[in-house]
Amino acid sequence: MSGILTATGIRKSFGDRDVLKGVDVTLGAHEVVALIGASGSGKSTLLRCLGLLEPIDDGQIFLGDEDISDPRVDGNRVRARLGAVFQSFNLFPHLSVLDNVTLASRVVHRMPRRDAEARAAELLARVGLADKAKDHPDRLSGGQQQRVAIARAIATDPEVLLLDEITSALDPELVGEVLELVRDLASEGATILMATHEMAFARDVADRVVFLDAGTIVEQGPPSSVLRHPQEARTRAFLARFT
Numbered sequence: 001m002s003g004i005l006t007a008t009g010i011r012k013s014f015g016d017r018d019v020l021k022g023v024d025v026t027l028g029a030h031e032v033v034a035l036i037g038a039s040g041s042g043k044s045t046l047l048r049c050l051g052l053l054e055p056i057d058d059g060q061i062f063l064g065d066e067d068i069s070d071p072r073v074d075g076n077r078v079r080a081r082l083g084a085v086f087q088s089f090n091l092f093p094h095l096s097v098l099d100n101v102t103l104a105s106r107v108v109h110r111m112p113r114r115d116a117e118a119r120a121a122e123l124l125a126r127v128g129l130a131d132k133a134k135d136h137p138d139r140l141s142g143g144q145q146q147r148v149a150i151a152r153a154i155a156t157d158p159e160v161l162l163l164d165e166i167t168s169a170l171d172p173e174l175v176g177e178v179l180e181l182v183r184d185l186a187s188e189g190a191t192i193l194m195a196t197h198e199m200a201f202a203r204d205v206a207d208r209v210v211f212l213d214a215g216t217i218v219e220q221g222p223p224s225s226v227l228r229h230p231q232e233a234r235t236r237a238f239l240a241r242f243t
């Protein structure tokens with residue numbers, strides 16, 4: 001299967017700890033894939049490797065037709081084609097919300113400030129935060145900060161969004177507003193790989209669920225199969241925790 005993002009045989013160790021043991025994963029255009037698995041199974045490491053935020057030890061990663069795992073590749077240029085959002089919001093605390101959203105467009109993509117700000121204002125309206133543009137992140141709730149982080153990630157029209165447990169650090173009452181935004185992006189055709197523990201969300205929004213256990217993909221398929229009729233004992237044991 002050819003995909004917008006295709007990784008094969010990804011291996012990654014930290015010291016003598018083998019964290020990814022030969023992972024194959026593909027994301028088709030407009031596909032939404034939920035990456036599930038216990039804490040420590042390697043979800044974040046996989047996302048970081050795919051996003052070129054962590055060097056891989058073995059394997060290949062293609063973004064479109066380009067082998068982005070080739071060591072000669074300009075990582076900054078590739079990272080500019082991807083959007084990443086993490087569990088901790090990682091906004092720049094000394095910058096306004098508007099400047100957080102425009103920074104990459106201005107610095108990496110060299111967009112003129114006026115154009116970047118016009119686009120950022122649109123995006124902030126899109127995530128329901130038009131009135132917060134001038135505020136600093138610490139004035140915002142966790143859910144609002146995470147919506148800014150998403151606006152920042154999509155400001156450069158990334159080909160793929162890599163979302164790493166973006167609701168895990170939020171108070172329960174703020175989770176919904178962030179998931180709602182991801183749901184909208186998905187319905188508008190974004191290509192998304194999302195590590196999550198929100199099984200109901202994965203069931204409703206993901207096209208495919210990938211279950212990672214101890215650095216290996218144990219099972220994957222449509223949510224209706226993997227979440228409701230898991231074939232593998234390890235998948236069943238993992239899902240039993242959520243019922």
Ligand code: ADP
Pocket residue numbers: 014019037038039040041042043044045046
């Ligand atoms: P998950 O996101 O599924 O919880 P992680 O990818 O964060 O899993 O971690 C998988 C394993 O890799 C864990 O045992 C973790 O301690 C280890 N690990 C992750 N990042 C590093 C690192 N930078 N250095 C050493 N070990 C790491």
Ligand code: MG
Pocket residue numbers: 043044045164165
């Ligand atoms: Mg993680």
